[in-house]
Amino acid sequence: MEIAVDLARNVLVLRVHPGEPSGAVQPATATIDIGEGGRLLAVEVAAATGDTLAMPAAGEGSLFVSFDPTAATITVELERQPGGLVRSAAARVGLVKDGGGTLLAVEVPRRGAGYEITYPSGNR
Numbered sequence: 001m002e003i004a005v006d007l008a009r010n011v012l013v014l015r016v017h018p019g020e021p022s023g024a025v026q027p028a029t030a031t032i033d034i035g036e037g038g039r040l041l042a043v044e045v046a047a048a049t050g051d052t053l054a055m056p057a058a059g060e061g062s063l064f065v066s067f068d069p070t071a072a073t074i075t076v077e078l079e080r081q082p083g084g085l086v087r088s089a090a091a092r093v094g095l096v097k098d099g100g101g102t103l104l105a106v107e108v109p110r111r112g113a114g115y116e117i118t119y120p121s122g123n124r
Contacts, residue, residue: 002015003015003078006107009107010109010110010111011094011107011108011109011110012040012107012108012110012117013096013105013106013107014043014076014078014105014106014107014108015104015105016065016076016103016104016105016106017065017102017103017104017105018104019098019102019104020098020099021096021097021098021104021105022097022098022099023097023099025094025095025096025107026094026095026096026097027092027093027094027095028045028046028092028093028094028095029045029046029090029091029092029093030043030044030045030046030090030091030092030093030106030108031043031044031088031089031090031091032044032088032089032090032091032093032108032115032117033086033087033088034086034087034088034089034115034117035079035084035085035086036084036085037118037119038116038117038118038119039078039079039117039118039119040078040108040117040119041077041078041079041086042075042076042077042078042079043075043076043091043093043106043108044073044074044075045073045074045075045076045093045095045106046072046073047067047072047073047074064076064077064080065077074103074106076106089112089113089114089115090112090113090114091108091109091112091115092109092112093106093107093108093109094106094107095107
């Protein structure tokens with residue numbers, strides 16, 4: 001798993017599972033957690049009914065992905081127990097899936113209404 005910065009679109013791409021994207025990026029509503037210094041800490045996305053989610057193996061990569069079936073949410077954590085100040089903001093994100101509906105990546109705009117992410121995209 002990895003984090004990529006798409007400078008042309010000004011988005012962070014959180015790749016949570018390998019695979020070949022199929023179709024257009026699906027818009028979704030999310031809650032993002034931002035720490036001190038504009039660090040992106042986590043993204044929580046509402047999962048549509050019937051979607052499948054391939055979970056990465058434990059200890060694989062630097063992102064932690066979890067699915068809460070009760071709340072029907074997918075959470076991608078970049079930092080666990082970050083410490084310091086944390087604030088949450090609503091954001092429109094993009095979901096990249098393969099042909100079977102497995103989540104491959106979450107695309108998070110670096111700027112939105114009421115927030116700006118400055119790290120992990122170069123400023124720290």
